[in-house]
Amino acid sequence: METTETSVENLFERVEAYGRTTLDLSKLRLLETTTAIASSLIPRLGVYLSVALGVFIAGIGLALYLGQLLGGSWYGFFIVAACWLLAGIVQHYFFRNRIKKSISDLIIKQALQ
Numbered sequence: 001m002e003t004t005e006t007s008v009e010n011l012f013e014r015v016e017a018y019g020r021t022t023l024d025l026s027k028l029r030l031l032e033t034t035t036a037i038a039s040s041l042i043p044r045l046g047v048y049l050s051v052a053l054g055v056f057i058a059g060i061g062l063a064l065y066l067g068q069l070l071g072g073s074w075y076g077f078f079i080v081a082a083c084w085l086l087a088g089i090v091q092h093y094f095f096r097n098r099i100k101k102s103i104s105d106l107i108i109k110q111a112l113q
Contacts, residue, residue, distance in 0.1 A: 033111050036110055036111070037107060037110045037111055040106075040110050041106075041107075041110075059080050059084070062076070062080055063076035063077040063079070063080040064076055066079050066080065
C-alpha cells in the first residue's frame with residue numbers, strides 16, 4: 001500500500017513540475033514575442049518622429065512666409081492651421097480604417113514570426 005502512496009506522490013510532484021515548466025515556457029514565449037514587436041516598432045517610431053519634426057518645422061516656415069506675404073504673421077499661421085485641420089478631417093474619414101488595418105497587420109505579423 002505504501003508503494004501506491006509513494007507512486008501517487010511522485011506523480012503529483014511530476015505534474016507540479018510539469019505545470020511550472022509549462023508556465024515558465026509560456027512566460028518566455030510571451031517575452032520573446034513582446035521583444036520582437038518592440039524591437040521592430042521602436043526604430044520606425046524614431047523615423048516617424050523625425051519626419052513629424054521636419055514637417056512641423058517646415059509648417060512654421062511656411063506660416064511665417066505666408067504671413068510675410070499677407071502682411072501679418074498670424075494670417076500665415078491661420079492658413080497653415082486650416083490646411084492641417086482639413087488634412088486631419090480627410091484622414092479621419094477616408095484613411096482611418098486603412099491606417100488601423102496596416103498597423104494591426106504589422107503587429108500581428110511581428111507576433112507570429
